[in-house]
Amino acid sequence: MLNSSYMKAEHRSPFLRYSFRSTLIFVALAALGLTVLHSDEGVQFPDGFRRWIHVGTGVIMPSDNPMLKGEEGMHHVFANAKAADAYATGDFPDGSVLVYELRDAQQKSGVISEGERRRVDVMIKDSNLYKSTGGWRFERFFGDQKTDNAIKDSGSSCFQCHSKADKHGFVFSQLR
Amino acid sequence: MLNSSYMKAEHRSPFLRYSFRSTLIFVALAALGLTVLHSDEGVQFPDGFRRWIHVGTGVIMPSDNPMLKGEEGMHHVFANAKAADAYATGDFPDGSVLVYELRDAQQKSGVISEGERRRVDVMIKDSNLYKSTGGWRFERFFGDQKTDNAIKDSGSSCFQCHSKADKHGFVFSQLR
Secondary structure, eight states: OOOHHHHHHTSSSSHHHHHHHHHHHHHHHHHHHHOOOOOOOOOOOOOOOOOOOOEEEEEEOSSSSSSTTOOEEEEEEEHHHHHHTTTTOOOTTTTOOOEEEEEEEEETTTTEEEEEEEEEEEEEEOTTTTGGGEEEEEHHHHHHTTTOOOOOOOHHHHHHHHHGGGGGGGGOOOOO | OOOOOHHHHHHHHHHHHHHHHHHHHHHHHHHTTTTOSSSSSOOOTTTTTTSSSEEEEEOOOOSSOOOOTOOOOOEEEEEHHHHHHHTTOOOOOOEEEEEEEEEEEEEEEEEEEEEEEEEEEEEEOTTOOOOOGTTEEEEEEEOSSOOOOOOSSHHHHHHHHHGGGGGGGOOOOOOO
């Protein structure tokens, strides 16, 4: 469900937004007396991505193909403004954020419609922080939760595939 | 294909944008020595709608159902910011613009992907100008062209169906 808070978020730079989030996380942990040891900026759920630019949609139908099993449903790709501007060249600047949102898909009387959110995959560009994965940070959030990043290997498993898109900044999707 | 001109358009109010377009059309026609007799503001293609808020997507599969034949393919609904904010209440203010974009859909190995644009349907809210159709102007553009509005009955045929959505401002789609 969108509300006006997303609208406001849209007009802030991704850098500002994430810096602000990191500051909040740091302050909260400091208040608890914990020591923060992060090699990066902590979990970064892309709040408000449903108001970003819609890049495209695909549907993966139910089948016995084990390679596609986890991707069955309807998926959308969204890009923040920085990333959207870079699609034409594939030269994604730092601050680019891309989201792959996977939803259930129901088929009824020949009409496929989207249902509940199943997963949100995120790519965040910071060429200094994530050098081993093409400058991209990879995150994965199941269901509607926004705090538990399921990617535990710093994105090296994601990058095994994404490295094949090296001619388009390691991004598979195209914006038409 | 998106480019930076769409980005700039996004930050202008729909009112400003359409006024500017109308002015350009008027000046162009005046230069040709033509008399402009419009009961409204002329054809209004929603330039840049691909950077608006994506409301949702549906796929209509090939079938023998004559009611759905014209809608076969993948469709997206996009809303400008004013319209997006109004989805929750259904009270769409003047200046709201909605777009239904229909594209070809190809199915290959269980994956449905979107292809070329087939049609763009537009709803533009102006409660003073379009009183007989719930305050909405209806337009239809086939293919990629932006100047020939295929709706020739002031939207009365469109409104026959849309009037059924009277509890949501005559808008069928929902924004989740």
